[in-house]
Amino acid sequence: MNQVRHVPVMLQRCLDLLAPALAEPGAVVVDCTLGLGGHSEALLSTFPAVRLVALDRDQEALRLSGERLAPFGHRATLVHAVYDELPDVLARLEIPRVQGVLFDLGVSSMQLDEAERGFAYAQDSPLDMRMDQSSGVSAAEVLNTYPPGELVRILRAYGEEKQAKRIVSAVVREREKEPFSHSARLVELIRDALPQAAKRTGGNPAKRTFQALRIEVNGELSVLERAIPAAVTSLAVGGRIAVLSYHSLEDRLVKQVFAAGAANTAPPGLPVVPERYQPRLRLLTRGAELPSEEEIAENRRAAPARLRGAQRIREDAL
DSSP states (O other): OOGGGOOOTTHHHHHHHHHHHHTSTTOEEEESOOTTSHHHHHHHHHOTTOEEEEEESOHHHHHHHHHHHGGGGGGEEEEEOOGGGHHHHHHHTTOOOEEEEEEEOSOOHHHHHOGGGOOOSSSOOBSOOOSSTTSSOOHHHHHHHSOHHHHHHHHHHHHOOTTHHHHHHHHHHHHHHSOOOBHHHHHHHHHHHSOHHHHTSSSOTTHHHHHHHHHHHHTHHHHHHHHHHHHHHHEEEEEEEEEEEOSHHHHHHHHHHHHHHTSOOOOTTOSSOOGGGSOSEEEOSSSOBOOOHHHHHHOGGGTTOEEEEEEEOSOOOO
16 A cells, blocks of 8 residues: 555644543544544554544545554554444444544545546546445436536535536536546536636636535535534543534534534623533634645645634533
């Protein structure tokens, strides 16, 4: 396995954010997005007493990181699951609360680098994009079967694509001649459909459409909407959570959950705020932290990363 290609994003900062909670004896940390195991390996190495539970929906990622984490033996438990299944996973493992949770929401290097997975627009490959290839609809099925209005909504909502209508009109016209199966044809269609001005900004013009299809195929935002609150609930008091997002839709969602948890929910004008209205979370980052210029120079995939952290400071009110 080529481990050189996998460079964990903002690794040291993630470790620093989680460190105070992982010093506890018997601490458990959950890596909700195992991928190729870079963050997990660093967590196990840096905190020699910690137990790791790691989740991934991608069977190939689990196999490869299983090899990488084998030296840590029983300290690492790898589970085939999507991250919104965290409460069920912890219940099965009889772990009531955890001290740390990490999410790295980027598409893994392996998925981007292996052409047959269909995530990358820079090379021709089957339009698949499923993180778990054992279930669900592929990107090709979305393109070939969704009604035009639904495709426009997806491109606008998940890709923030201003030219969604033009692209979808071209897709609908072309899919009637022949269904889509490979990425190169879609990339070419997008290039042809966009006005010149739109092609001059923001890198590859297909980027936003591919992002939108990937989010739709994997239900990423709806999964995340369930997963972040579930992860906060799974934290013991004093436990910490760190989340790396890669586009504004994810980051906004994380920000909303953290802000709600850190807010005082008391009605205005109370002279003393009762316990049940006190914040459950303390924010550990001021806004979203960005990778350093040095890190971006070394690892271009770090460029869009946004990191937010929070600490559980009290139990939920009954």
